[in-house]
Amino acid sequence: MAMEHAAILEEEDIVLSELDDGELVEQMHEDLYDGLREEIVEGTCILLERDWGAEKVLNEALVEGMRIVGIDFRDGILFVPEVLLAANAMKGGMEILRPLLSETGVKPIGKMVIGTVKGDIHDIGKNLVGMMLEGAGFEVFDLGINNSVEDYFEALEKHQPDILGMSALLTTTMPYMKVVVDEMVSQGIRDDYIVLVGGAPLNEEFGRAVGADGYCRDAAQAADVAPAMVRTRRLGKIVNA
Amino acid sequence: MIDNPRRRRAAGRKRRAVRTGRAAVRAARKRGIVDEFATWIDRRIPYFEVLDTEALELIEHNADTVLEEIGIEFRDFPRARKLWKEAGADVDGERVRFPRGMCRSLVKATAPSEYWQHARNPRRSTIIGGERTVLVPAYGSPFVTDLDRGRRYATLEDFRNFVKLAYMSPGLHHSGGTICEPVDVPVNKRHFDMIYSHIKYTDKPFMGSVTHPERAKDTLAMAKLLFGEDFVPRKTVLTSLINANSPLTFDGTMLGAATAYAENNQATIISPFLLAGAMSPVTVAGTLTQILAEALAGMAYIQLVRPGAPVVFGSFAAVLSMQSGAPTFGTSEPSLVVYGAGQLARRLGVPFRSGGGLSASKVPDAQAAFEAANTLQSAALAGVNFMLHTAGWLEGGLAMGYEKFILDADQANMIAVLLKGVDLSENAQALDAFREVGPGAHFLGAAHTLKNFETAFYRSNVADNNSFEQWQQDGSLDAAQRANGIWKQMLREYEAPKLDPAIDESLVEYIHRRKSEFEDRDY
Ligand code: B1M
Numbered sequence: 125m126a127m128e129h130a131a132i133l134e135e136e137d138i139v140l141s142e143l144d145d146g147e148l149v150e151q152m153h154e155d156l157y158d159g160l161r162e163e164i165v166e167g168t169c170i171l172l173e174r175d176w177g178a179e180k181v182l183n184e185a186l187v188e189g190m191r192i193v194g195i196d197f198r199d200g201i202l203f204v205p206e207v208l209l210a211a212n213a214m215k216g217g218m219e220i221l222r223p224l225l226s227e228t229g230v231k232p233i234g235k236m237v238i239g240t241v242k243g244d245i246h247d248i249g250k251n252l253v254g255m256m257l258e259g260a261g262f263e264v265f266d267l268g269i270n271n272s273v274e275d276y277f278e279a280l281e282k283h284q285p286d287i288l289g290m291s292a293l294l295t296t297t298m299p300y301m302k303v304v305v306d307e308m309v310s311q312g313i314r315d316d317y318i319v320l321v322g323g324a325p326l327n328e329e330f331g332r333a334v335g336a337d338g339y340c341r342d343a344a345q346a347a348d349v350a351p352a353m354v355r356t357r358r359l360g361k362i363v364n365a
Numbered sequence: 366m367i368d369n370p371r372r373r374r375a376a377g378r379k380r381r382a383v384r385t386g387r388a389a390v391r392a393a394r395k396r397g398i399v400d401e402f403a404t405w406i407d408r409r410i411p412y413f414e415v416l417d418t419e420a421l422e423l424i425e426h427n428a429d430t431v432l433e434e435i436g437i438e439f440r441d442f443p444r445a446r447k448l449w450k451e452a453g454a455d456v457d458g459e460r461v462r463f464p465r466g467m468c469r470s471l472v473k474a475t476a477p478s479e480y481w482q483h484a485r486n487p488r489r490s491t492i493i494g495g496e497r498t499v500l501v502p503a504y505g506s507p508f509v510t511d512l513d514r515g516r517r518y519a520t521l522e523d524f525r526n527f528v529k530l531a532y533m534s535p536g537l538h539h540s541g542g543t544i545c546e547p548v549d550v551p552v553n554k555r556h557f558d559m560i561y562s563h564i565k566y567t568d569k570p571f572m573g574s575v576t577h578p579e580r581a582k583d584t585l586a587m588a589k590l591l592f593g594e595d596f597v598p599r600k601t602v603l604t605s606l607i608n609a610n611s612p613l614t615f616d617g618t619m620l621g622a623a624t625a626y627a628e629n630n631q632a633t634i635i636s637p638f639l640l641a642g643a644m645s646p647v648t649v650a651g652t653l654t655q656i657l658a659e660a661l662a663g664m665a666y667i668q669l670v671r672p673g674a675p676v677v678f679g680s681f682a683a684v685l686s687m688q689s690g691a692p693t694f695g696t697s698e699p700s701l702v703v704y705g706a707g708q709l710a711r712r713l714g715v716p717f718r719s720g721g722g723l724s725a726s727k728v729p730d731a732q733a734a735f736e737a738a739n740t741l742q743s744a745a746l747a748g749v750n751f752m753l754h755t756a757g758w759l760e761g762g763l764a765m766g767y768e769k770f771i772l773d774a775d776q777a778n779m780i781a782v783l784l785k786g787v788d789l790s791e792n793a794q795a796l797d798a799f800r801e802v803g804p805g806a807h808f809l810g811a812a813h814t815l816k817n818f819e820t821a822f823y824r825s826n827v828a829d830n831n832s833f834e835q836w837q838q839d840g841s842l843d844a845a846q847r848a849n850g851i852w853k854q855m856l857r858e859y860e861a862p863k864l865d866p867a868i869d870e871s872l873v874e875y876i877h878r879r880k881s882e883f884e885d886r887d888y
Contacts (some may be wrong), residue, residue, distance in 0.1 A: 203687040204642075243618070245610050248643045252690050295507040295518075295546040296576055299887030324763050325507035343690070 140167055145174065149185050156189035157196075159209025161216040168217040178224035182261065186217050187233070190259045198344055204252070211259035218261060232263060234354040236320075237279045238289035239267030241300040246293035249323060249343070253289065256347040273307045280317065286354045289346075290336075292323040302334040309335070318353050322346060393819075401535045402488050405497040409786035412711070413746035415704040421712060424650065424705070428657035429465045431613070436462035437662040440610075441617030444624065448669040461662070468661035469713065475672035476664060478714045479750075480632060483602045485591055486568035486862065491538055493604060493632065493677065494716035494750050498784060500777045501751060502531045502541035503721060503758035503765055504572075504606065509545050510728070510759065511767035512849045519545035519765065521555075525562050527757065529859045530770055530852060532567035536777035537756060542572030542606060544757070545765040551885035556580040557876045560587050564872060568862040573605040573631065578621030581605070583879060585629050590871050597629060601675055604632040604751065608681075609659040611637050611644040615666075627667045627674040634718045634751065635663030636679025640692050641699075643685045649698055653705045656680050664715065677751055678710040679718040683761075692761040694723035695736025700743035707747035720744020721754025722773035725761045729768040729845040733759060737773055745780045771848035775827050782823045792817070826851060
C-alpha cells in the first residue's frame, strides 16, 4: 500500500516546499500514513523555516497525522509493518523537534523506559508497544529483555522518563513486576513515575495487585492511555503545587 | 481393540445365543472403540508431502547457508560455545557459525531415530518416532476456562484435574508437561507439585520442567526416586520441551535445562517456535529454512553433550496477524509448513514434534472447533510423532479449556482411526456380506454387520446426531455444553492408578525437604 502510494506521488512529482502551509500539513499527514521518513523530516524543516513554532508543527502536522494512522490501524486497514514505518517517520520528525521543544520550555509528549522483566525473553509485544508510543510522539528507551531491578533503576536514573513500562509473558516472570514496584516504594521513588504494565498473561486485576498505575491489553491501548496519563499527572502536579 | 465381554463369550458360538447382560454391555459400549491401553498410533497411511526432492534439497541447502553465513547465537551459556569450538565450529562471541553439513552429520551420526519413553506403568511406556504418533495434551497456559466459571488464572487443582482427564482419555497417550500453570503456587516451587501430579494421578509418561536448570535437576531427582537410581540414566523416562528463542538464538535457561536432561540420557524436543512475520520470514520456504537451521543446531548441540541422547525435531509454526500482531491458528500456510517440516525431519531420521488442536478462539465455539480440526488433521497427515497441544488449547495457548479438552480428545480418538488406514483383511473385504444380502436389501441384519458393527465406525462422544425433537428433549445442548457434562462426570468417576506407598512417601519427603531448603520466590 505504501509502495503504491509512493509511486503515485512520484508521478505527480510533489515538491513539498512549493505547497502552502495548509497543503503541506495535509501532505505530511499523507506521508506519515505512507511511512516516508525523509519527506517528514523535510516537511518538518520547511514548516520551521516558515516560522512555525515547534509545538505547532508537532501537534498539527505530526500528532494529527499519527492520530489518523492510529485509527486506520485500529480499523484493520493499516498493517503492523506499515505502522512501524509510520512510527519511524514520526521519529524522524521528532528528532528535529525535540531539542527545539525543550529550548522553548514546552514539555515533551512523554518519555518512557520499557523492558521485558527478568527471566523473560518475550519481546514481540513489547516492541509493538514501543513502536506505537514512538508513533504517539513519545521518546522511548527500550531496555530489551531480561531486565533486573537494577537495570530498570539505572535507566530511570539516566533517562528520567515519565513512564516506566514493564512487559512479561510468563506467569513465572510477571510477579517480578511487583519486585520492581516494591523496590521503587522502598527507595522512595515510586511516585516519581507512572508505572504501566502489560503482557498476555496479565489482566487488570494483576496490574493493580503489583501496584502499577495501569495495565494495557494491547499496544494501541497503550498509545491511547500513556499520553493521557502523562497529561493528567502533570495537571495533578500543578494542582498539588 | 477393547476387551469386550460379549465378544469374548461369543467366540465360536452363534451370536444370538449369547447371554451377556445389561451391565456388561453398557460398560463396554461406553468405552467406544479406542483401545484403553494404546500407547501410540501405528501409522498405516502414507505421509502427506508437499515438497519434491529438489525442493527439499533447496531448503536444506539454504538452511546450511544460514548456519554457515549468519549462524546461531548460544546466549548466556559458555559451555555450549566451548563444546562448539572443540567440535570445530567458528565461535565468535555468542555467535556460532557451522561449516556446511556439520550439524547434519552430528545428528545423523548419533541421534536415535526412535526411543522408548518409559512410564511407571510398563503397559503405558511408549515409543517416540518411526511410523508412530503419540498424542499429548496442551502445554503452558496461564489461564483455564470452563462454561461455569469462565476464564481465570489456573491453579494446582486445575492442573490435577487435567492430569486426571488426560489419564482417562484413551486417545491421549501421554500426560504432557505444564498442562496449565498452577499460579497459586510460588514460581520457584511449582515444578515439584506439577511433576508429583504427573506421577501420582496418572501412570502415563510425562514431560519435565525446563524453566530453570535447577528445576530440570529436581525433575530428574524425582524421576530417579520413581524409576530407580540406576534405571534413569540408562533409560529415557522424560521428554522435555526446549524452545529456541527464535530467530536463530538459544538462551541460557533453555540450554541449561536441555544440558541437564541430555547428560542424563533424557529426551529433549528442540523446537523452533515461530510466529511467521515476527520471528521468521513471512514465506513458507523461508520459515522452513529457519526451522531446519535452528532444529539442526539445537539437536547437534545435544549430541555434543551426550552422543546418542534422544532428541526430537520440533516445530511450532503459526503466523502473526499482520493487521494486529496477534498470533493466528488453523490457516493454510502453517499446514504447508508442518507438511514440509515433517519431510525434513524424516530425511534427518529423527522423531518429529508439531501440531495439536491449535486455536485463537477464547471459548469452545465454532472457531475453536474448525481451527483445531484443521491443525490436528494436518499434523496427523504430516507424520507428527509427538503431537503436543493435542487437547485443550485456546487463545493461542493462553487458556486451557475444560470443554475444549473434551472436544479435542474426541478428535484425537478419530485421528487414531484415520491413521490406521484401510483394513484389507478377508473380513474387511466383506464379500460374504454381499453374498448374504444381495441386491435391493439392507445390511443392518447381515451376519457380517452383526460381527463388526460395534467397532466398525468411530463414535463421537460429543457429537449429537439425533433428530431435532430428540435433541430438544435432551435440553437443546450444543457441543460445548455436552462436553461440560462429560468432563464433570469423568472427574467424578476418576480413580487414581495405584502407586507404591514407599515410593510415594519418598517423593513427598523429597518435595518437603527441597521446598524447605529455600524461600518461596515469585520469579
Ligand atoms: C508497558 O506496557 C505494556 C503495555 C502493553 C503490553 C506490554 C507492556 N507488553 C505487552 N503488551 C500488550 O501489547 C502487545 C501488543 O498488542 C501484546 O503483547 P503480546 O506479547 O501479548 O502479543 C504479541 C504481539 C504476540 N504474542 C507473542 O509474541 C507471544 C506468543 C506466544 C505464543 C509465545 C512466543 C511467541 C514465544 N515463547 Co512463549 N509464547 C507464549 C505466547 C502465547 C500467547 N498466545 O501469548 C507463552 C507466553 N510462552 C510460554 C512458554 C511456556 C514459553 N515461552 C518460551 C519461549 C517463547 C519463544 C522464544 C519461542 C517466543 C517468544 C519470541 C519473542 N521474541 O518474543 C519459553 C520461555 C523462554 C523465556 N525464558 O522467557 C517457554 C517457557 C517455552 C519453553 N518450554 O521453552 C507460555 C506461558 C506459560 C507461563 N508460564 O505463563 C505461553 C502462554 C505459550 C504456551 N502455552 O506455552 C499485549 O500483551
